[in-house]
Amino acid sequence: MKKKLKFRHLNEEFAIAHDRENEKYGLYNKNTKTLEIPLIYNYLDADLEKSQLLTAENADGFYGYLNLNNEVIIPFQYEYATNFRNGLAYITRFTDKNAYEGVINEKGDLMLPMEYEKLYIQHPYNYAIVQKKGKYGIITLDEQVILPLEMDHIETFGYDQLFECTQNQKIGIYEVKSGKFIIPMELDRIDESFIVDTKPRYEYYIFIKNELQALVKYQNGIITFLTDYIYDHIDHIGMSENRVMVMMNGLWGATDVDGKPIIPCQYDWIHHMGNGKIKAKKNGREYIMDLNGAVLE
Structure with a gap:
């Protein structure tokens, strides 16, 4: 057998x-x-x-x-x-x-x-994201409505009581605990997070509104804006050594991970080389700088 x-x-x-x-x-x-x-x-x-x-x-x-x-x-x-x-x-x-x-x-x-049509229980809170007739909402397990079934899509946002909601191609973030949208339904997109540290855990997001981007920090259910919506692009994928490459008005510079400007946005392009060096180009010349923008070569 x-x-x-x-x-x-x-x-x-x-x-x-x-x-x-x-x-x-x-x-x-x-x-x-x-x-x-x-x-x-x-x-x-x-x-x-x-x-x-x-x-x-x-x-x-x-x-x-x-x-x-x-x-x-x-x-x-x-x-x-x-x-x-x-x-x-x-x-x-x-x-x-x-x-x-x-x-x-x-x-x-x-x-x-x-x-x-879809149902996702949010443990251990005993409420659920549900979809019915193509629309999403949040209800309790005795069918009390927390968020009406009016959204085009809902998914969790990094924390069991925060939810990324989409309606009419606009995105907001709803908090069950307070019963309100802590980020209004005005975002065009939210880029995926990247983790900077795990103890304590920090996650960074890029919020996009009216084609401009803001750097956002998320920790323990709290969303903190590190910059306003001022950048054309934030290259969070290439982040390293406490630097984030950012573009404003078509020119590149860098901030630290708290959103503080470090290198002015005045370069045609900028690239992190590692080992404490950054490479950039301006007016046809290429520069190698340290992490604070001081020219080395």
């Missing part, structure tokens, strides 16, 4: 057993070297650190939940289901055009109905 079985370990006691010949799954007890759950399921999975329930798909293609003794705790009635996390799991029904998600608890009680 062992030769045709593949095992995926769950913990010190149990493993998922996969019969590769018949494509069936069961639960193997590593201590007793026996199958606690026979090889009869199309799918079987669990995260035993988070829940003692196993997610299973029966021969008819429906999902339900078992305990470790192969007793059905939540009936096989879902077209798809996930493992439980923090006492909650996603369940899905399918139509010809879409898939609709809902949420249940470990008793099988429906926490959110299966009517959302």
Whole structure:
């Protein structure tokens, strides 16, 4: 039997057993070297650190939940289901055009109905980003509205209670704790963050409004503007040695990572060389400078 079985370990006691010949799954007890759950399921999975329930798909293609003794705790009635996390799991029904998600608890009680096109629970706060009829919002698990389903898109912004919201091609940042937009819906784009230090953790973003860019610092849920919207371009990818290359009115210079101007924006181009040196070009001449803009060559 062992030769045709593949095992995926769950913990010190149990493993998922996969019969590769018949494509069936069961639960193997590593201590007793026996199958606690026979090889009869199309799918079987669990995260035993988070829940003692196993997610299973029966021969008819429906999902339900078992305990470790192969007793059905939540009936096989879902077209798809996930493992439980923090006492909650996603369940899905399918139509010809879409898939609709809902949420249940470990008793099988429906926490959110299966009517959302997308659904992302924000642990451990017990509210969720949802999409319905193409629009996004934020609701509690008893369907109280936190942010109306009026947005074109919502995603988390670096912190579980901050959300990047898009509406009519404009972006703002909504804070659940205060119940308001701490960044108004006026941004054209937010560039991906880059991490400067991990202890304490700093993240830097580029906010773009009316084609001008600002350098923004994010830490512990707090957004701090280090510059106003004054730069044509901020090259955060090439940042090194506490310097950020910036362009204003078509000319390049540099700031430090706190947004303080260090090298005036007066060069045709500027490039960080490493080892404390910066290369730049102005009026047809190339210069090698130190990190503060003093010419070395």
